[in-house]
Amino acid sequence: MANKSGGPSVPGLSETASTTLSRSSTAATSASSAAVSIPAPSAAGAPSEGSGAGDPCAVDLLDVARVAQQVETERFRGPGSVRVVAPAKVNLFLDIGEVRSDGYHEAVSIMHALLLHDVLHLRLAPAREAGLSVDLTCRSRGGVAPLDVAPEDNIVTKAVRRFAQALERDVDETVAVHVEKRIPAQAGLGGGSSDAAAALVGVARLWGVPEDDPRIEEVARSLGADVPFFLRGGCACFTGVGDVFSHELAPSNACVALIKPEGGVSTSAAYRTFDACPQRIAPADRRAALDARHAADVPLRNNLTVASEQLLPVLAEVRAWASGHADVQAALMSGSGSTVFAVCPSFDAAARVAAQAQARGWWARATMFAPVRAAMVGAR
Numbered sequence: 333m334a335n336k337s338g339g340p341s342v343p344g345l346s347e348t349a350s351t352t353l354s355r356s357s358t359a360a361t362s363a364s365s366a367a368v369s370i371p372a373p374s375a376a377g378a379p380s381e382g383s384g385a386g387d388p389c390a391v392d393l394l395d396v397a398r399v400a401q402q403v404e405t406e407r408f409r410g411p412g413s414v415r416v417v418a419p420a421k422v423n424l425f426l427d428i429g430e431v432r433s434d435g436y437h438e439a440v441s442i443m444h445a446l447l448l449h450d451v452l453h454l455r456l457a458p459a460r461e462a463g464l465s466v467d468l469t470c471r472s473r474g475g476v477a478p479l480d481v482a483p484e485d486n487i488v489t490k491a492v493r494r495f496a497q498a499l500e501r502d503v504d505e506t507v508a509v510h511v512e513k514r515i516p517a518q519a520g521l522g523g524g525s526s527d528a529a530a531a532l533v534g535v536a537r538l539w540g541v542p543e544d545d546p547r548i549e550e551v552a553r554s555l556g557a558d559v560p561f562f563l564r565g566g567c568a569c570f571t572g573v574g575d576v577f578s579h580e581l582a583p584s585n586a587c588v589a590l591i592k593p594e595g596g597v598s599t600s601a602a603y604r605t606f607d608a609c610p611q612r613i614a615p616a617d618r619r620a621a622l623d624a625r626h627a628a629d630v631p632l633r634n635n636l637t638v639a640s641e642q643l644l645p646v647l648a649e650v651r652a653w654a655s656g657h658a659d660v661q662a663a664l665m666s667g668s669g670s671t672v673f674a675v676c677p678s679f680d681a682a683a684r685v686a687a688q689a690q691a692r693g694w695w696a697r698a699t700m701f702a703p704v705r706a707a708m709v710g711a712r
């Protein structure tokens with residue numbers, strides 16, 4: 333049952349932390365963010381995400397998809413290319429407050445990065461026209477719906493363009509970017525924000541801008557409230573409108589099932605709905621969240637839950653299902669939804685929860701909290 337701020341009534345992460353952390357360490361050897369509907373590997377090789385057990389066509393289609401994928405990333409091979417990971421996040425604690433004069437809301441947001449991530453490939457290419465061109469392609473993977481956003485509107489393109497402006501860069505050039513999307517959009521997992529941070533990290537390297545150049549963070553903040561978090565990653569508390577770093581928390585290595593029903597929640601719609609009926613978080617919970625110095629001590633609360641569940645009622649069903657699952661220690665909606673994250677005692681337990689959620693027709697993944705950020709993974 334939900335309390336007023338949408339927090340779980342099952343024991344919180346803090347109350348189950350020692351069991352969670354010790355048990356999950358063995359599970360960490362499993363693949364990161366592994367899909368859970370994976371059938372046993374066939375003799376021909378291990379089919380991965382999305383292949384159907386018992387369907388003889390599935391492996392062939394996967395092979396075709398792999399070839400297509402290599403073609404897409406082939407042009408990013410070589411010393412002039414960079415690869416950047418863009419991790420997902422969940423909000424362990426989200427306390428939305430008053431609306432400011434600019435329309436944004438005050439927020440205390442404690443976010444934790446996850447192993448689940450998008451990958452950005454970037455390289456410089458010859459100029460196509462005067463000034464900067466951004467040549468962006470995007471491919472969804474792992475059962476994630478294709479991103480319905482024009483390349484010019486993609487936040488990655490905006491990040492590259494805005495960073496060039498901030499640097500007053502006046503060069504005729506093309507920045508080629510390919511985004512492998514494994515994080516669903518409008519999911520409260522910060523996929524777009526993380527891609528934007530990763531684009532800044534990648535293009536800064538291509539343009540020879542040092543990682544600690546303050547313009548990177550300034551541009552990040554201008555792109556969205558959540559973007560600065562991904563430059564830092566791990567577990568961190570942000571205030572302001574969720575964009576001002578307050579302090580770090582020691583990260584958790586607990587395992588998590590992510591469960592998302594069909595349909596997303598628009599962040600701005602969630603905030604508008606919240607304004608019509610604001611929920612408040614108990615002062616004692618807010619104090620405990622602000623005092624926490626370890627992710628495991630943060631009370632799991634989110635006062636956008638009621639608003640998002642009004643916009644997408646099936647979310648309440650997902651949250652109730654996850655909260656009542658025997659393998660789940662605590663469950664909470666992340667951000668403005670539409671993902672519910674369920675903290676589990678082991679990776680196997682998270683995989684079981686995710687498999688059962690998939691059987692209900694929901695997108696689901698088993699993953700882990702991780703001390704990761706938007707970061708280069710080296711040139712190929």
Ligand SMILES: C[C@@](CO)(OP(=O)(O)O)[C@H](O)COP(=O)(O)OP(=O)(O)OC[C@H]1O[C@@H](n2ccc(N)nc2=O)[C@H](O)[C@@H]1O
Nearest residue numbers: 435436437439520521522556557558573599600603667668
């Ligand atoms: C709710 C949260 C929780 O982490 O994340 P998501 O669920 O979107 O991942 C964040 O507050 C979302 O941050 P982000 O996704 O970067 O939002 P932005 O692009 O900056 O803003 C989108 C819209 O949300 C509203 N907004 C956002 C942040 C905030 N503190 N107050 C707001 O009112 C504004 O209407 C804004 O136009």
Ligand SMILES: Nc1ncnc2c1ncn2[C@@H]1O[C@H](COP(=O)(O)OP(=O)(O)O)[C@@H](O)[C@H]1O
Nearest residue numbers: 481486487517518519520521522523524525527
């Ligand atoms: N690279 C991108 N990845 C995801 N969404 C993007 C991207 N670029 C633009 N968008 C837009 O941003 C919206 C919010 O996406 P996202 O950040 O993934 O969700 P959330 O804010 O719920 O975490 C999407 O619905 C989409 O229209």
